Amino acid sequence: MGRPRYGDGIAAALALPPGVDARRRWRSTARARESFLSSATAPTWLRPLIRDSWERSMKYRVNPETKAAPVLLDSDEVAETLRANPLRAAIPILQRLLVEPATDAGVIVALADNDARVLWIEGDNHLLRKAEAIHAVSGSVWTEGLTGTNALGTAHELGALVQIFGSEHFAQPVHAWSCTAAPLRDPATGEICGYVDITGHDEVASPQSALLIRSVIAAVEAELRLKRTERARPVRQARRGPAAYLRILGRDRGQLTVNGQSAELSLRHTELLLLLAVHPDGLSAGELAWKMYEQDAAEVTVRAEVSRLRKAWPTLVAPTSPYRLNVELKTDAADVAESLQRGAYRRALDLYRGPALPRSEAPGVAEHRDHLHEWLRQALLRYAGVDVLLRYARSVPGRDDLEVWQACLERLPNGSRRRAEVEAAVGGLQDTFGFPGDLHRNGLATRRTLPS
Template identity: 35%
Template structure:
């Protein structure tokens, strides 16, 4: 579009926005149906707000570290940054609740983004800031563009945004959205296509471990608590994802491992070890967790009072019956990567050794290939598998030999 065309489009958008804000339901603004629907959902916020609300910084950082999106974005961040710098864009990746987890911006847009909290922790759902491309893409699970005054908040009327949902490639579940934003006068017809390409780029970079454990996600409405703790951290209550910080997830993991319950002293020891953390801090975390679980966490002792399923239990159960391939299908990697809770570190080591020993005893080729993705430098298991296959013809042999070559053996 020419500069004049863009200016006329902006004038029309401002006129429609003014009509809607002034007349409410009585107006008939000439905007796309998806924009009008979003405006209608945005009435809970003021169109004159100056910035997005911020979520807790530590919670956001904990969620980002545990998310498979973090691994995927890290793998492709050079491409994302080049795109941002070449187009003077700010790029954002959100969680499924449209909370920003990661951003990168060109020189001009980075400063503009910071002034409106378009930064990690910023909440950009419609209930927080009104109409924007991130919110619409997240709510509709489809790519979205929002131009100038199509935004509900006047503070971003100078922006144009393109957003596309990011899905788990194994399950199809939406993990969040990626958004590209710049000033309205830099609107380009390939903006939305670029957002789609960036979303696919992230999806293809998703960690294999995250894809494997994704099958543990419960169906919508399934009762009880489901914990995915190996290689990542996800908590589902009755089919709904809970957004918990790292400590709360660690507490849940420990309680799931001790179904008969733990005293406050026992839980403190298992969680913090010798660290100088007060029991009041632990009690505060448990209180928040109890609220998230709708009261299904009893006291004296602390005990979960609802059905619980974990990938830890499933891996152990499959190992007990000799189902090595099934165990590796559920084993997503380290237990809560980065945890410093003594009991969880110990359990993680126990599981890792158990899986490895099971593979050495029964080196199923498919299971060994899966394991080699998680532990690429553990060549001993691969060598044991190739020795067990011997001179037999097996489709896994070239892949196993490729693993050895890639590790320098």
Template identity: 30%
Template sequence: MVDVARISAMDAREAARLLKGVRAAALAGDRPPAAPRPEIAASWRRMMAQGVHPDRDARSRMLSAAETEERRQVSALREVLPVLREGLLPALDEALHIMVVADAEGRLLWREGHRSILRKADRLGFSVGADWGERVVGTNGVGTALVARRPVQVFSAEHFVSSHHEWTCAGAPVRDPRDGRLLGVIDVSGPLATMHPATLAWVTSVARLAERELRIRHLESLERLRTVASPLLARLPGRALAVDPHGWTAAVAGVAPAERIPLPRGFGPGRTWVPPLGDCTVEPLPGGWLLRIAEDRADAPATRLVLDLSRNGSWSATVYGAAGSWSHELSPRHAELLFLLVESPRGRSAAELSAELFGDPTRTVTVRAEMSRVRRHLAGVLTHRPYRFAQDVEVELIRPQDAGALLPHSTAPAVLRARLGRPGPGMVP
């Protein structure tokens, strides 16, 4: 079998000849001079089964700058970029390597490192917005690590597609510690002459540091939820608990504490059956949910949201439930968005909100990014696809007494019409 330490000790050209011989024999069905490593052999079998051409460099459609930015905004890997940069960048220039961060679909979202290597990567199509899934470019440190779900190093002709044989790469997946979901891959790549067997261990260690940072952030968010929920639970009769959006428990009252509650699909405010707990009434909290375990079948008071736009420059959303209330101060943009959703009870797509905010339906990246931010505070109240208030939430809008004083900063076409008493399509008159 191909030995990593052995080929790393070879001259780059000698190592490339050996690996090309192994690949050629595998493609021809002959006995190779050395067996490919198991993870490489498994990837080659997938490539042949999927019809990837071994000598033709395929390219998929590049993401536009707007599409790339949209993916960056919603990627949890964005939160750990400082950890990745600190762990990898200082050594990349000397090692003639680059760092690449890809999402769970293999799309490259960030890329940094040695300038000359970045230019070489451009010629290979290894650039931001590109798709480096196995099904497109064959065996590689990004796509193969995504399929294998573990760290992978690929040397020279271990790449299935021959145009990549001048490269070596090492990729390690990063998982969300909250639910185990695969977030993407951290990859370090460079010319074949710079290969080193320790690179994979280095990249894997930095990926684990990134996961540790995500775990710390999660614990901090649970502590914030606990700070909000504990006073509510202390005043609430009966059994209840507060959980984050992934079901991790922040505080309990009258029940045995469990580390995590598996939340059912479509979980949201209202009456819901939660398998470990039974019938529960669910209310939104900042950063999570309040679950009140039903003691009888009587209907609980509905969740109510009051959007107060009556005071210029001091707009707020206040959520009322059986356990109490909490408020969130709104930025000018978030006040506009929530106003549009109140006026459109059936909901709005990103393109429709973009047209109503900017008069331009193409500015969906900005809308999605802003909606992502406001939903961090109102996750239990707002839903998406389309964006709207949750079905079981009663919404009240408090307007200024003077209609012309409605969101005076706003130039949004929909707000301008509302000041004149002219609702737009799908708006409440």
């Protein structure tokens, strides 16, 4: 039986959509939980994701007053497990993108394996000490079956990004916390290999936190893919032919260059090549079908598309499933990702000509496009100088982004002649979208306090 689905996109995972009063939601959900525990029924306004998780928690016979998660690995076992797990490559990225920027924001960041066992945790020191009371520590296990509804355990159950806000937790001692968690996928198989979780007060259940963790997941998965490619490179170079280059940024169709000859591709052939480029170890016909089409598609459809691509470019793709590239194919999107990994933000923006294949509706392409764009946006917001950030704000993807314009305004000195332009942009966007004049949307920076 497959995992339950709760609609498409990130909206289904949000715990606190814009306009929801956090304090009121906390109290009403706490009352709903008490009613559920006594009657096994939940109000219709409760998120289906939470209702189903509470039902599973009750089915698993989780004590709703359980005080802490079980700690099943000691420090030596955690170190040994992490030493043998490719997930260790994620830690420097999590430190750079989540821990360091959020040191004063009151959050903690955890990395767990595919069994929801916490292998690494860092963040605000005061919050880390408080989290020890619920055993949010290395070696603890946060599956729903052991601890009830929580972002890590519920993401483990659903295989998707999940936010859990305060009193939505099944166990009452965790009600002072909120969290967002999302799965990491193995670049070779597409299977879940771990989870990233951020925990703190109610701001970590905001839409901004969901977008932030999704962009961080993209960065980590790109690093895992790079590490795997580096390990396989000697074998691959020995058997592959000349390199090829595919341009997809800001283009409706790809431009392929092989041996100095360039040609425009159809959208379908571009999608095929891009998906194979980001999965260098190959994809089966079924996996390609899932990533190519919004609806379930027969494998024969994919096989026909690959056959047509091979007729046009016979040296590019292996003839049988799993399909893989016979040449080393580089993309302009990969160039942007590599620049971001190096911290070369100005270079990344120079290379970013726009979203990857903006007209493509292929699920795998859309995921790749969204990840790269949000990774670039978050990197610029957090680390880029004002000149680079202002260039992005003036671009097509940035010109309607209020948070970006506000960040520019904060970084410009008071005497700068550019403040007039930026203030006008901020005011115009606030009027357009109905935001109050003192709104400050800066990811994890805004702090609110929940009732204890």
